[in-house]
Amino acid sequence: MTRAVTIRGAGVVGLCVASELMARGVAVTLIDPWPEPGEGACSWWAGGMLAPFCEGFTAEEPVVRLGQEAADWWAAQGVAVQRRGSLVVTLDRDRRELDVFARRTKGHRMVSGAELAALEPDLAERHDRALFFDAEAHIDPRAALAHLHRRLREGGARFVEGSDAPDGPVIDCRGLAAQDSLPDLRGVKGEMVVLHTRDVTLRRPVRLLHPRFPLYIVPRGDGIFMLGATQIESAERHRATARSVMELLSAAYALHPAFAEAELMEIGVDARPAFPDNLPRVIRKGDALYVNGLFRHGFLLSPVLAGMAADVVTGRNETPEFWHEDHG
């Protein structure tokens, strides 16, 4: 059995793979130009929603099925998982969008009146109905990355600053940087905003369906709210446009006018790595194993993908779901 593995990339995928390998008794070294959790990884900018059922509106079936394992996995690592479900609403003009969303997703029920008011009083003032996905959860992604990092370090994992591939078994979890060896990989730009306000009390993620500016808001506690996220076919990683930020802020304002007075804490931008079907892959190419293409499902699917990669490395399951052989 493989006793030691090098992991390239210390974003959410790399950290999850390292955790799964360490749990199987494999010694891990993580190599990354930015080995500490931070802006170098696109997972730093994630929403942290563990919402497999909502994602099923546009994502394919495996995302819904396998994403359901995420909340338990993160909780088992010791990460604070908020299991309060999530809500989906529309503005009055777009009422029918909610019916379409309900028709194409599972794991929800329509709530209104007193029940909605008990869940989110702020929403009940302005919305007469919402879809409630009670099995969904959310985490603070930055806290989760820091937590995994700390646990790995305590468990003996080494973090090395750098980008060169070393000798020996390698699992490549570099995200978009792996475009140099995975030609199918593309970037999907996302922009996000972090706001601070004491005037909004949302306790669970809320999605606003809008024909032009769909939005989600994830509460991070202490009056911090993350607004996300645009989805643009571009690998550009650094430039947030005024248009995108304006759209996010207008949608948030439409959801609750108190966001107008919120403090603008942060504008974030990065590009998600994705394959053409927007599903992740575990790829054997030459001597390396690649785990990539997590798209907008880094925190939702990394746990399962990490388990699969660790199974391959330790010989438990040589050809898991999402397995690809690349002979190119």
Next chain:
Amino acid sequence: MPVFYETEVTSRLMLGTAQYPSPAILADAFRRSGAGIATVSVRREAGGERAGQAFWEMIRALGVHVLPNTAGCHSVREAVTTAQMARELFETNWIKLEVIGHADTLQPDPFGLVEAARILTDEGFEVFPYCTEDLVLCERLVAAGCRVLMPWGAPIGTGLGLNNIYGLRSLRAHFPDLPLVIDAGLGLPSQAAHAMELGYDAVLLNTAVARAGDPAAMAEGFARALEAGRLAFEADPMEPRDMAAPSTPVFGRAKL
């Protein structure tokens, strides 16, 4: 099949490339429908500094004609600049010209549209203007050099179908030889079939396909409807009449 600026296309269906669940599903929609033209937004997708190269490569791999558009432009200058950028990026003189006049309804600004069409035609572009069914506007666009017209059926993304049958019919009658394309507002294949029955040459869709539960199946549904509607148009349909007329004569029927 329709001919746009001396280029004959293989299908009466044009598809937009935004809002699909994934590029793989987008490619499926093209495969199943046989759509011959892909419109691409220059401003946001596949745009600036080649950052959208991967997406653009996927569009190219579809093997269809690419019609870049100026979606999201609200002024003549923006539209002209975007068109120039598109020509460089996509190596084509074709440009679907959008000059948005109203932020909410996204309806075209007819005045800016004519001005931008004139500028771009002078610069050698082959302009596909997104316009309304207003006859006078369309005459001005043709005078500005447009050899294709793309009137809306209804506002972008509404799926309301053909809102002004009279206007669309009279446009067809006034421009019997010009390719006419219904751009925007279609939600169902029956509406596309209706456009064909009116003698329109093609339709352009995006939301109706991309936001369907099964985009590829919906694209195929539209393709079949277009075929049916076009066959009906070419078959010279009967005129509706007020009086019922039995297809089997009553006279001379045996009395049993």
